[in-house]
Amino acid sequence: MFLPRFELIQPQSMQEVCNLLQEDRDQAILLAGGTALVVYLRYRLRQPTRVIGLKSLPTLKEISLNGDGTLVIGAMVSLKTIETSPLIKNHWPALAEAAQMVAVPPIRQQATLGGNLCLDTRCIFYNQSETFRSSQKNCFKLGGEVCHAVKKGTRCQSVCQSDLAPVLMALGAELKIASAAGERIVPLSTFFTGKGEKPNILKPDEILVEVIVPPSPPAVSVAYEKLRVREGMDFPMAGVAVSVKKNPEGYIEQVKPILGAVGTSPIEVSFEGKLLGGQTLTDDFLQTLAQEAMSRAHPVGNLAMDATYRRKMVGVLLKRALRRALSMPS
């Protein structure tokens, strides 16, 4: 099936991109790897008059290490590059692992880091062909006033199915966002709005240019676990990234789980109160954390797996991620 008609512009510099975005604002759309957007175009979920292709911009494809150990990844770096980069594999292994769990190899070749973070929230009632959608009322995400997944729902609860967002949040990443007006840096944890209708804070004239990952603090490890049916291809039905800090005696000082794919944005779970005095990894302790995480998850019946099951799995994934993170050399 053909794509809708649009004008394609392939700027050669960031300045040009920002100018284009500024002059066009609501009409233009950014095309990165295309693995998600081209499908959206084919299904007429987006019908832009102008598409700004980013593939010819050399600057966004770089990975660099700053003097202070900070990792800077260009938004157009492919997931394949993240998965195989020795630098990332050695110092931020959870990030490489999470990239490796996305889709299948040819998709990772094309898909980009920026694309994965800006991935539109998904819903089995929304990510459908035009034919399918034409036989039902427009939902909140399509500007309507109904939710097909949650009866009497009052807002869009489409799911943030990015695999990299939870991991990067656990790693404390920040984003550099650019526009004609200049640049701003925001913590990734504030990037998501929690609104299915408009999942992130990017303004129409803004572009995500870099992801900044701070150096891994001593004694902290991060691990990511993903729930999927097939060993490949599937978006996460739930995902848990955990950052854990141990003290020299082996007690857990800090646990920071980020839940993915069980809400409109990644969900950060805080355990501050429960961790007073440090803990060892007992089954009881794990169960307490799992219960807390499950209670914070907010899955609804809008993916191909049952919501109750997905909530339950948040607990399982959390335990697994935590065990794995603790077993890693920090």
Added chain:
Amino acid sequence: MEQISIALKINGRMEHLEIPPQRTLLEVIREDLQLTGTKSGCEDGTCGACTVLLDGIPVRSCLILAAEVQGREITTIEGLSDGEKLHPVQEAFVKMGGTQCGFCTPGMILTTKALLDQNPTPTEQEIRKAISGNLCRCTGYTKIIESVQSISGQESSLKGKENVFTDYSVVGKRVPRIDSVPKVKGDAKYSADLFLPGMLYAKALRSPYAHAKILHIDTSRAEKLPGVRAVITGHHAIPYRWGVFAYTRDMQFLPTDKARFVGQEIAAVAAIDEDIAREAIELIKVDWEPLPYVLDPEKALLEGAPLIHEDKPGNISVRIYVNEGEVERALSESFLVEEGRFSSPEENYCQLESYAVLANFDSTGLDIWCPNAGPHMKARPLSNALGIPTSDVRVRKVTVGGHFGGRSEISPADFMAALLSKKARRPVKLVYTREENFNCVRQVHGSITECKVGVNAEGQLTAIDMKVIMDGGAYASTGPIAASVAYIMIEETYKFSHFRYEAIRAYTNKPPRGMYPHHPRTTYAALELLLDRISEKMGMDPLEFRIKNAVHEGYVTPTRSIITSCGEVETMKLAAERAGWKEKRGHLPPYRGIGMGCGAMISGFPMGIRGGSAAFVRFNEDGDVVVISGVMDNGQGNDSMVAQIAAEELGISIDRVKVITGDTSVTPSDQGAYSQASTLISGGAVKAAAADAKEQLLEVAAQMLEVSKADLIAREGRIFVKGEPDRSVDISKVARTALSRNRAILGRGDRWPEADPKREWIKNPRGQVASAYSFGTAVAEVEVDPETGKIKLLNMVGAHDCGYPINPLAVEQQIQRSAMEAGPQGVLMERHLWTEKGQNLNANFSDYWFPLATDVPNIEPIIVSSNDPFGPFGAKEGGLSISVAMIGAVANAIQNAIGITPKDFPVTPEVVLKLLEEKKSR
């Protein structure tokens, strides 16, 4: 429309093109450059059929705009071989059987090439990961992996090489299939790959309602749109209802009364391009009166349910009832009775090729190219629906990207393209989207099965009582056969003296359901799970229990079929031995399980005047042979099968045989690739035709060698005097001599099933049902993750009694395909999800879980040969029994692993967790 100029380097050549900016790389490659080796199999980047290499790296060409890759090196499958010389990867796929229907092959080969460029000796796991983005429906991935391993000179880590047969010189030999070279080169043409001058593009308008009255259709605005050449509705057609049987004629190709499922075609448009056709569809206005609808088969059968066909009270599409012996009494007198209720939603066929039709209707009649399982079976209904003689309908030969039962029938798409072409007086191409292929061709029945099985104190099965409700969707389709298959397979797998089976196929407001190898899956799962429960309670080894109850040659089934050749027990023993049954069953750690299942198939059932096949065998002046047969190849290798049979019969090598098949303009009638009849009937006809040609050849040779015809034998391309190895003449010389004596060597032959013609699916389910019976046993091993409920398949073994393998390579391919179709697909993953309004929620490969190479284990194929007296060279069919047997094997492996019976299929992680909780709460 605005165009941009681009320059692309494809296969080493610069191509300068004017294209609209939104054109994808795939569209440029296929439409503008007509390099149709690159396939389009989905819309959402999930299938991998459109894979090309971009600077040597595999990418999805459907997800890339052509304008974005200017200046990069693009390699398509056409750029891989060096002229006639195949690339080593292509060679390996040919030799090792890595290609079947061939639709995934170009993408698979390019992915493999890129892998080997980077890693010349990948491990099996590395290969699986690398190809995990390329879906394959035909191979179970095993032979693809073996192909890759063979290139790197690695000993295959997979098994199944012991299948060696030496009785004949061509038959029984592991030869590359004759269809494989065009497939690995991307030369094989599928329906969507064809272009005719002046061709129009068609699109269908589909019902948004599950059930609604059509009050009025206004096509006037669509007709006025510039570029539109024809618009049709059911009002343009002559009155005609399609049905496989005279008593099941319930389907108007374009309904005029009401729509009965979401997605049903209501009108169609042909225009000069796809965009205009799409726009025109939006301009057609239908006045609907929505009606109450029913989606659940049990609810459809309740009193007061909305009636889907006014002349079918109770929404009963078909009822099959078989009651032999005294089931009630036998069950009450049984030593032990096990029972259960099992349910499953529908599966889909998942042919990698989406349905596509090219039709050209002119003053000489209709030429049509479309996926089909039997061209002659399409020609007849098309001629009826169009009101023209059957001989004016020419269903032409085309490569088909998979069938699996889902290409059995005429499709409304065929009719729409033909009628549009007739109206527009131009060729018309209609290509379905993946969503349309999921919803608008055929689906596989959902079902609910209640089953009771009894056994006596000695462990002999006594009685079975099975009740099945099948969700048939909105039309009858092949209903009477589909509702009968399960009991026929069961009664020929195990000996039951008392046998009762009732199947009610209910109409629902869902897409119609057709034929499938293991449908409905709950019947086989029910029986096999209960058998394991019985054997456990009796303290018997499930293997011994099955051997004790297996059928044998000469056994008469409850409905009076006499079993002919039968290797069932041998399949049980061999499958168990190779799977390590004795060492593993009962000795595995917690949450590991091993299970067994058995199955049978019928080959060649009575189909009246259309049940037979005929063939010609023609000698050319150079001594090469042309086989002309109506047989259809959907990817299973039927073309190659008839070539091999002809070569064996004629004593020549297979490379001297060319085939012309599956084309109603040329080939004589054939029953089609249904009822596993192709080898048995079509192959038998070709053997007879070859024998006839050989007789004629021997007559000439007898004159040349001055001996009696009876003293001659044809082998190795020559005709020898028996017992005198130095007195012989080359067959090509005999063919030429015949011509010089004014005689053309032209053999003819036909073959018909030997079954009881009085047997009828509904009215008279008694008598010989088929000409041959094949048998199989499967063993599977699983590991269950008790926390997530995820099941990992560790091993699958399938032993199949095929009678005699014409080509062991092809039989292994069929066993492996069947194993995947039943195990990962049938038991673990596949199902559709529906909205309350009857819309299919997962008509795409993103949410319909079709297994990847990383989800499927080794599949070991074992060939058992029982030499069937009716089949050509003793052959029956290629491996379909495993599609039944593996259902039971995987279901039982799960039961063995978790100690509780799975009742709902597919056994997804959610289902497993519920079962474990249920077990805990006991």
